[in-house]
Amino acid sequence: MKKITFLLLPFFLLGILTVDAQRKNRKNHDPKESQNRPKLVVGIVVDQMRYDYLTRFWNHYGEGGFKRLANQGFNCKNHHFNYAPTSTGPGHASVYTGTTPATHGIIGNHWYGKTEDKMVYCASDDAFESVGTTTDDGKMSPHRMLTTTITDQLRLHTQMRGKVIAVALKDRGAVLPGGHTANAAYWFEGGDTGQWISSSYYMDALPEWVNNFNASGKIKSYKKAWTTLKNISSYLESGPDNNAYEGLFETEIAPTFPHSTPNLLNKEKDFEILKYTPYGNSITTDFALAAIEAEQLGKDGIADFLAISFSSTDYIGHKYGVNSKEVQDTYLRLDLELDRLLNTLDAQVGAGQYMVFLTADHGAINVPAYLKDEKVPAGYLDNEKMKEDFTNFLKYRYGTTDILKNVSNNQIFLDHKIIKNLDMGLDDVQEEIAAEILSYDMIDKVYTGYQMWQNEYTSGIPYILQNGWHQKRSGDVLYVTKPAHISYPRTGSSHGTPMIYDTHVPLLFYGAGIKKGSTAHRTEIPDIAPTLAVMLGTAFPNGTTGKPIVKMLE
Incomplete structure (x- = not known):
């Protein structure tokens, strides 16, 4: 018996060594950071969000939206665009490519094309057809963007198994973040149709879930009066409701609440008007949540990416201006949309299993006419x-x-x-x-x-x-x-310059792999994509000029 035991001893020791080697090998190939990699990344771009909208309306926000992201995540307080012009197309491209127009080539929403000898649009592409509409509104692609995006790099890293879905009211707010390899990008066609559409660049026909959403009546339900979320007398962080610095809806004689014009109430036509109300953001959230469920985002071990752009903030800012009660009400309502989105992610993907970042595509100037009346040079x-x-x-x-x-x-x-x-x-x-x-x-x-x-x-x-x-x-x-001098009508706000009011925007990170904290060190828009690449373990977008935000990654 002792002889048999002695003979078996080498095999026993070999087994121990083999198990130990396997453990070490698994540890080496499963580093700690990979355990914190998210199943789903949700990128949120709030169109025309100045950084001070986060602080100015802070006391009105609930605990589950902006405050949850800022208090439980990482807040970059000194975050800036490092280029101009500061507009939607270049903004979205720069967030996702990790570089600036000097490299990715999206130098404006529209620009003079030297080879074409005409103005061109950043996302238009006549080589493709509209999907979901008979108009030309879907003839789009990212072909004018010269570099890859972080969403492209995720697709390449996962052998195209990781899904990328991009959603926005504006076509450019979906096409550019989705990158060149997105599974799908969807945008909202207003007019008299009011539906989500796409391009043949991505698909031959809309998926059944999109058709079902368009036919559900959800969009029509938002054709209703725009009233304030809270008592308007509590909106002390903005100017008087009736002033000379705001634009008017169609039949209005004063820019005051409630906004309840005939076309806003008409459920059969002019869905374009919804973009100029907070309900445009609600429609975006509704559709994004439908995408999470239908596409089973974040449900397996391969990371997915959902890019969301909230565009109504820009339409409303242009119409009413930085200091308006309309802008304040829009952000208080957006706070509820963020709460709804995060709660759904908790339920569908799992708390701690997803990561969110929130930033903007540009800021905005206060209405120069208002500034001038307040004796500010403008x-x-x-x-x-x-x-x-x-x-x-x-x-x-x-x-x-x-x-x-x-x-x-x-x-x-x-x-x-x-x-x-x-x-x-x-x-x-x-x-x-x-x-x-x-x-x-x-x-x-x-x-x-x-x-x-x-x-x-x-x-x-x-x-x-x-x-x-x-x-x-x-x-x-x-x-x-x-x-503070601009080329624009005398009502509403605009953007596009290299000035600080157009460049200073929020940047919040929250969720899997994100530590709580904040920094006042300067960070720049191109830093977002390489930071995400480090967290996801992917290669950087191929035109990257930004740097990972070390303060958050330490």
Whole structure:
């Protein structure tokens, strides 16, 4: 018996060593961070959300929305866009690519296409057909975005097994975050249809669950009066309800609550109007929740990604302005939508099994007319006067206006062939035109394309402009208006500049792998995607210029 035991001893020891090796091997291949990787990432972009909307309305928020994200997650308090123009297309592209327009190529919502010799739209693509509608509203794709997104990298990392779904009222708010490889991107067609649609870039026909949602009557149920969530007298964080700085709905004679115009109440047509109410955000949440359930997001061991953009905040901000009670009410209602979304994620995916980040695609300026009445330097560009003066300058200096191709996004595009025929140097012409533009009263700073090409700026306005300047797509002269001076109607707010009111936005991380805390160190929009890549264990998007947010990852 002892002999048999002795003979078996080596096999027993070998078994112990093998088990120990397996444990070590499993430990080496299952690092601690992989245990904290989320089953589902939910990216939330709130269109036109200034950072101070988080703090200004804080006491009105409940515990389950913005406060839950900020108190139980990580708050980047000094978060900025590091480029201009600050608008929706470039904003969404930059959040998800981890870089700026200088690299990903989305230099505006619309821009002058040099090769096409016409204005182009950031998401349009006639190579594809609309899905779910007979209009051209679905002829979209991300083909103008030159780099990959974090959503692309997740798809590639998982051999296309991880799902990516993108949802927004605006087509560009879904197409660009979804990246080049998304399973689906959906956006809302208003008009007289009021339905979610897509593009043949993603699918041949809408899934059954989308058709069911469109036919459910949910969207029609939001054609109702817009009243305040709370007693309007408690909205002390915004200006008076009736003022001269806000736009009007169709038949209104004053911009006051309740908003209950005929088309808002009509359940059979003009669903576009819902975008200008908080109900547009509610419709977005409804559809996102339907996607979570129907697509079984976060249900297996392979990470999925849901990109959501809340767009009504932008429509309402443009119409009513930063200081309006409409904006305040919209954010209080959005807080409830976030609460509803997080509670559903808890139930469907599991608390601690998903991760959320929330940011914005740009900020907004307070209405200049209001600022001016409050004795703050502000104003509006006299575009007709500038156009007249500039036209006269071109005729006098060059003998023709044909040298000018286009003016858009605060950039001037010149005809390089004509300049060559005039036997002039492009850099000299750029400099002459820059000097002329700088002489105009409302212009604060001017830079040339030659300067953008030859220099490497590391701070200030030129740094922000250079990050938004693409060598092949951008203009020859870039100009910046005086602070708080914009080209816009005298009601409502706008955005697009390199100024702080357009660049300072929130960034909140919450959920799986996120520690509680905050930082006042500067973070920038391109930092989001590489931070997500570190957390997901994927490669960085291929144009990444941002850096992981170490303060949160330590």
